[in-house]
Amino acid sequence: MVDRLTPEARSRNMAAIRGKDTAPELAVRRMLHAMGYRFRLHRRDLPGCPDIVLPRHGEAIFVHGCFWHQHKGCAHAPRPASRTSYWLPKLAANVARDECNQRELRPLGWGVIVVWECQVRRDASAVARCLQRLLATD
Template sequence: MADSLTPEARSRNMSKIRGRDTGPEMRVRRAAHALGLRFRLYRRQLPGTPDLVFPRRRAALFVHGCFWHRHPGCRFATTPKTRADFWQAKFEGNVARDARKKGELQRGGWTPVTIWECETRDPDQLREIIRDRIMRLPVLRPD
């Protein structure tokens, strides 16, 4: 099926997709804060510029969109029918970059954590995910 939008309209739509302060990210922030966790945002000195950083736990959290970062087995990780080669290369690049940055974080002594966009839809499930993936990490004591 051909794209129903002109290339200019599609470009305009795509340019409005944000990388910061997205809906899923705001849900994660609110849930983490409500659980008593304190964090920093977008630490650019860390590989991959994590969305939330928990310095006392040495955890770097990424809130990934299922479509853009290819959540395995997720119904939202669809592939557009048009320009399939372009999209496949784009997605492979995103996944490779994610893996590379997570490896760099681990080598630096950080624990990379991913919360997927589809996991943020149910507030109760999101709280459990944060408890499991962040709150289980040990709190480091200052020297």
């Protein structure tokens, strides 16, 4: 198969598919950076390839899109009304994968923090305070 994408375009494409470097993720990174935390991104050697990892605090942060990860009770995570035979298993698999990744991270010594897209959009400074509180206890 011929691959016409430049490496650069390909990685942009992959980022879009995998939901990496999304606006809420960038916002969380910016706030952590502003608070002086050191972190690493997308550690592939960890279950679920967490979006942000704070090695010194032993915390893995996932910034989840509400729809893709089916944020419970969230207005931004509607149950698909059409093509349900396509969407429902797909979304259920995402949720199951998230739970599995979190279950695997904990015995490896990682705390897991999930930040939802809607929380960042609604009140980023509340998210920043919350993260600071969570990280201060480590």
